[in-house]
Amino acid sequence: MTQAPEEKIDILNKLDELLERKFNGEYEESDAASIRKEINEIVPLARQIVIETKCFKLMNIAPPPAIGGAVIQNMDPFDTIFERFYGMSFIPSIRDMLQQSVGVLRAGELIPETQAGGEPHERMVYKQLEMPERVTxxxxxxxxxxxxxxxxxxxxxxxxxxxxxxxxxxxxxxxxxxxxxx
CATH class of the missing domain: 1.20.5 (Single alpha-helices involved in coiled-coils or other helix-helix interfaces)
Structure with missing residues (x-):
């Protein structure tokens, strides 16, 4: 599903607005379920756009040293958007990723590499070291x-x-x- 940059920006801004309302508590109690539903519906698409713009970041969670406990590494913050770990929410970090993605899209820096089928793909680049005639x-x-x-x-x-x-x-x-x- 290919979308124009403006459509992607609208999706990211919509999720950013919903997350801001959720994080700051700027909603009526009767709207809580509908906001959560809207967020859950938009998250998969927004996550894909954030990955596409290379603004996606994995998170590490560690308890305060005085408390101790399990450390969670390389966690996708979009998977735990409503969870709080050790009193911290990932919503500000997710909002940063969304806003950075909007900036990338507005700057026109996103140049999708496509395969024969037209699907974007990741390409690994390996730099090979040239072997000299003599190792000095x-x-x-x-x-x-x-x-x-x-x-x-x-x-x-x-x-x-x-x-x-x-x-x-x-x-x-x-x-x-x-x-x-x-």
């Missing part, structure tokens, strides 16, 4: 992550420290013939 220290410095160099220096330092400590052990001195035993 300069090539390694530019193409190997810094964390590897820290790991290597740490490993060499640990081996050196272990060697110094091992040279004090009597059986090691006997193995290498450096024994000063009588």
């Amino acid at each position: 220290l300069g090539w390694l410095v530019h193409n190997v992550p810094v964390s590897f160099w820290f790991w290597l220096v740490g490993l060499l330092g640990a081996a050196f420290a272990f060697g110094i400590q091992a040279s004090k052990w009597e059986f090691v001195r006997q193995i290498f013939g450096v024994c000063t035993c009588a």
Whole structure:
């Protein structure tokens, strides 16, 4: 189902307005069920638009450190739109995603990539590292992550420290013939 950017913006703005009313309590008690119903009907479509505009964010939930408890990672906030975790609502975060998506649509930055069938799809891009004729220290410095160099220096330092400590052990001195035993 392809929609014009203005239709998508209208859907996102409608959900944003409903969520604002729900979050701020700006509705009559008799309207609570109808607002919840409208939100539930719009959420799947709005979620798809947010994903399409690359404004979708997964959330992590952790209790306050003093309380402790389970940590939930990579949770879709649209799935728990009416839930509160540790006293926090996801509605402000969802509204941010909706408003960012409207901005992307208004800026015209959304260029859908389509397959032969006309359906949008994600494309993984892999950058392949060119292999040089000779692997030099300069090539390694530019193409190997810094964390590897820290790991290597740490490993060499640990081996050196272990060697110094091992040279004090009597059986090691006997193995290498450096024994000063009588």
